[in-house]
Amino acid sequence: MPLLGRAGLDAATVEELATLKPPVHTVEALLERDVEQLVRDCRLTREAILAARREAARSCLGSREEPAVAWAVSSGSAGIDALLGRGFPAGYVSELVGPTVAGKSQLCATVAANAALCGRDVDWLEAGSCSFSEDRFREILVARGGDAAAAARISVFFAADAHALVRYLDRRTSPVVVVDAPSALIAPNLGGDRNVLGHRDLALVAHALERRAKLGGALVLAVNSTVRRDDAASHLAWKPALGLTWTYAASLRLALHDDRTATLLKHSSRPLEAPPATYRQTTPQAELDSRPRGLVVHRGRCHCGAVAFEVDAPSNIVAFDCNCSSCAMRRNTHFVVPKSNLRLLRGSLTCYRFGSGVAQHLFCGVCGISPFYSPRSNPDGYAVTVHCIERGTITSLSVKQFDGVNWEAFIDKSGIRVFSRNRTKT
């Protein structure tokens, strides 16, 4: 409550206002009084009173800069990113709502990992979600290519109550904030619209989140649980928890359902041309598993066993039989996989190049067998020799002829390039 003297008013005015009954000492009191009443009771002129109020008002309002650039963090799932625009936008409070075990915490962890990998600091505020596990977090980070430096950017705080949550929100300045989950902290105090103090805590938390997002330019992601919906107006059996007051906190609401679909319920900065769009897409969980859907793990080795590897590929293999000088001598019918799908378990390979030098022909130095190599047709993939794969995992094999002798003419017709494209990328 700033005093009038410090607000820039001159001493005579301050003294005069202090003689009123009740006296006016603070900026708030001056602005709260009715103008006509001030004119009647006080000896100052109307002009002077209005000027004093102007000064007092100016002292209350600071200047605020607009957050400059709009950035977004990907959610880790192509479908959800397409639904949202580019990802979760900075400067907004986004809410993830859905029944338990729908993948909300997983999605938040993926967003936090993506943000950390982009070099942004992340505040993870744990508010009683019971699903926080440091190991799972680290797993997600490593699966996306993170290291210790990225992990160091994520700070975890545990909030015991709503006020502690608000304190953490106001004190920190990181550009990304994840709150998981305020409903566990606040819902017990709400008393179903009857407890005024509980609602006040809720409003404090909601406003603190909005301040961080809108005034601080941060990306705020909050997780909300669901309660049963009584009216039959909507096709959903549930509605977001925390009641009506909370619904105004979020500018973006994304619902995750049991059947691995996501629906956008609210997005204030884009008009929703269609009704809440339902997207059938793989959840972040499936994408983070080392085996995306539809692929099996094939094991392979060279002849002596010094080199052993694993490769993720479909069980129905499409292989190519090439008649270029090198492949004809080796007679290696091979199938192509993206580089990330192959893991070398042991051994090392010697490299041989010829001709254009693009292809790296790898072979075991002991037995001379080439279990896989990096072909000229797919520099971003590996060509794995079919016959080096151990029995049991390949259910069908179809072999196509590749005219390696006339490589330049044949390459576009062959359709081999698509095999090394990473399916889980956008």
Added chain:
Amino acid sequence: MFLLSLAPDESARTYLRRLRRPRSFGIPALDAVAGEAVEIYGESGSGKTEVLMHAVATWALPEPVGGRREAVYFDNDFRLCRRRLRTIVEARLRAAFDESEVGPRRDETLARINVVRCASTLEFLAALELVVNGDTPAPSLCAVDSLGAFVWREDKVADGPPSLSPAAFRTIARFLANDATVLAAKPVLFNNKPRPDSSTHEEYLPREWTRLVKRRVRVVAVEDASSGKRVFDARLCDLEKPASSTTTNFSFAVTDAGLAVIT
């Protein structure tokens, strides 16, 4: 025909100029309420902010698209997305002018809209004071988004200083006395007895405001069965007269250019 009253110290020329420029919000049903305080009451996601943005944009756009007037937007919920406001203004200008004129006209339109963000009731009161009592003449449209922003956040201590929101509403009353319009978004904060036709209204604002407001627009988001799109239904009712006689219904959809009024 709504006759404008003469403002203090106003010359005949400015009075006639004011009379000739129609005051329009871009929504035909709302144009009749210029000069009064109107509440826009609806749940989250029912289109209140969109209505306000559309009205403010129409107010400030140059003729013939809009009214070329000053407007102030109090963003208490931090709900206004400036990019969206720019998109709306640009889309409306592009429909009426050439591409080359869009840029400068957009800038002058946005300069006429003053956006104020208030984080507390004191800031709201101070901002209102500066608008009404400031060095520049007060704008003729005040949009408040939203009125329910500070409901839970004020400490109502028994012996302490009086709550500031009645003072804010009294300042709005001074604003209205100058023949300005106030459009206020009012969120549904209490819904203890929900009725299926969504006609309930639970008041939570003090008497200083309920004395001022004469009209209320109730907005609801519905799914349009025929086209599958989301459409917003609005019902404008006059609070002084009985509800059954004077209600105007209109519905709109949200597009890139703001609102597209359907009926």
